[in-house]
Amino acid sequence: MSRFNQLFSSTIGKKLIMSLTGIFLSLFLVVHLVGNLQLFKSDGGLAFNEYAYFMTHFAPIKAISYLLYATFIVHALYSLIITYRNRKARPIAYASYNGAANSTWNSRNMGLLGTIILIFLVTHMSNFWYQYHWGDVPYVEYTTNIQTGETSVRDIPAAEFHDFVKYIEDGSEIMIAKDLYKEVNFSFQSWYLVVFYVLAMVALGFHLAHGFKSAFQTLGFDHNRYAPLIRAIGFWIFGILIPLLFAAMPLYSFFVVNS
């Protein structure tokens, strides 16, 4: 036994958990983004559907995805625990408060932004993740002529579908898969879902524009050359570029694919 408090009962220890889970979630976003960029391909969803199958059936990735769900829960849970303590630390609020004079709006509203992201996540998971695993998804068959590279797409009825397959027959590559691509574009026919997705990405941008650099400060990372680099990456890549590309997906679907 130590005469000191345990690490994770301290305020700094709890922030360590926020920081590590936050960085892991940020890395996940990069992977998720790169995969989803295939939605922008005009191949009838071939690459995207193959990627969706790979991500849900390759064992190491499946293991990481369970770790990811746990990370989300731990991150949200600790944000609740930390926010509760922080509220208790100021029982009487100021009558006149000028927070804008000394700090950014998003840094003061991480809990609010996180809550918006959480609501988004629930919607997002039930739209696609749940549908893909247990819901009614359309099925599709792609036939690609190996010599010309031309692909023809054919919707197939549920009765014809047994499992994901990919094989070569008579000079053509054939792939039969669940058509998540169609499901995605179907969902984004509704303009209010598109608006909701875009707003959620704005919240994500604000959350990460502060959160990414904050996570490194929590770890004590303060290198005089690389800390400014981290701040720039946090703002430009995680605060702006990544949310922008994610937000472009429902917009592309609504204005380009569906019209």
Next chain:
Amino acid sequence: MNLTLKVWRQKNENTRGKFHTYEAKDISEDMSFLEMLDVVNDEITRKGEDPIYFDHDCREGICGMCSLYINGRPHGPKEQITTCQLHMRSFHDGQTIVIEPWRAAAFPVLKDLAVDRSAFDRIQQAGGYISVNTGGTPDANIIPIPKVKADEAFNSATCIGCGACVAACKNSSAMLFVGAKVAQFAVLPQGQAERKERAQAMVDQMDKEGFGSCTNTGACEAECPVGISLSNIATLNREYLGAKIIKEVEVH
């Protein structure tokens, strides 16, 4: 100039306070903020009422005793000064000024605008020192310290313990204060012997006092009258996590 003051009045720790409105008349813009309050208090006293109670001592920005949350900011609208260094020319004629005490569970209001900051003293007593044997005066430069290290330690040591960082922080976090007190010794050879214990003991005490945790908003740095930087918080995180994860020195 004439001003309207909305001042927090509270009899003692156990009673509930509320705002009172006072008119401050014929205030010179060369007065300091505290001198302005002296003038108002003069009049209140002459009326036979209880004057506004506020903390102050040196009135030249070195003791850290004066506090006051003025129009939504600790030490008022200017950067890098204490309230005693704030002059009335920073306000305009006819302005309404809201004056509140520091708000934190760890800083209970003693009376009116004065809060009990002894939580800071207890954090200091937990580890903000080095143990040395007394005896003859040692030679001044007997321990060689590089200039940059000496400067770094000195920058941290300029913290006057005013508590503006806690007052400014949305979480009432004391990380900037504790960071400065830990960093000041962490870079010096004299601080090495108790380094691991210091970080743990001071953070434990900080948590026990009921300060919040750090969201890295930077409000503390922006409001600190002596410019203690966020680097001190990074150092505190490093010192504490290093002591906990890499090597927790236990003497007993």
